[in-house]
Amino acid sequence: MSTGSGTSPNAARRSDASRRAILRAAFDLVGEVGYAKLSIEGIAARAGVGKQTIYRWWPSKGAVLFDAFLMLSEDSGGSPALPDTGDLRADLVAVLRATVEELNDPRYDEPMRALNTEIAHDPELARTYLQRLERPMRELKKDRLRSAQRAGELPSDLDLDVAVDLIWGPLLNRWMLRGGELTGDYAERVVVAALDGLRPRGGAVG
């Protein structure tokens, strides 16, 4: 049946459409029923494919969900660069406020929660996540900080990994552990505290 060169264009198109339908179904479904009740059967039913089609491509529901996140990230143009208006503080506040809105949106909250707890328990998935999603996103954050270094807003010897953790860590930790309300105002206070530090600053500096 093969055309000789592997898969025919039509088959490849059908296959890609099935793949996307499965990933979309997994993402939507985990938001509705939660990760514990997410099943390959459920995803297959929602996507209108057979269970075997899913098992042919993915070993587990965790693997499907991970690829769903990857597809979503690629569909939104890969990971877009952070805004760079020349005002680091304003740009970070804008980015973190947008993150707060996303984390407060039930359509994203449950799937991201599911992915994050899978990572917490699965070191292999965590490695894949780091390599394919976390590192690329982290590089974009560091690019914005590097631009601030060039503009003299940040010191040139800053530890950029610690800086990224200091800016984004508090928000993500509060979200995951439900430690308090996630508001745009909280995001702004974190950015200001991270940039200025907790200790008193002297006269007019930097």
Add this chain to the structure above:
Amino acid sequence: MSTGSGTSPNAARRSDASRRAILRAAFDLVGEVGYAKLSIEGIAARAGVGKQTIYRWWPSKGAVLFDAFLMLSEDSGGSPALPDTGDLRADLVAVLRATVEELNDPRYDEPMRALNTEIAHDPELARTYLQRLERPMRELKKDRLRSAQRAGELPSDLDLDVAVDLIWGPLLNRWMLRGGELTGDYAERVVVAALDGLRPRGGAVG
């Protein structure tokens, strides 16, 4: 059979011993087999009690595990105050280095991971956790920061909740999401960055 005043002293002692054995078993077992494979049956077998004894006191394995953490925290003298040598930076570095050692110890890593992911998925457990464990621990952290405020090391109008999140959030987030190696050196760099801020500081201040 009752003595009229409720439970007899002997029965109460036996009951307390069973309770402690169950909680100890739950904590040890989750560290060995992980949360997914933790079962009421397994805990009962390890503790040498019947399954029904456990179900009489707890509705789920998550509830057992939570009480196990609470017992551990109470056994270690409740939550001890943070060290206060008068040098905030040194004290925080010591505390966070100790936390890193604990998080890197498999005996604690898996049970704490299990508790944290339960919280991430169970808003009701999260509320109980906040009230009985997180808030009391947070107050101890804030007490240390208040002492630093009185000593002039921190400004008197500091947002203490944001400060706690800024100091502890990056570490906990890196641990949960396995974002990188957790070392004492990393803990120290986070403390310094949180206190001094990312922006350059001017001359000799504070």
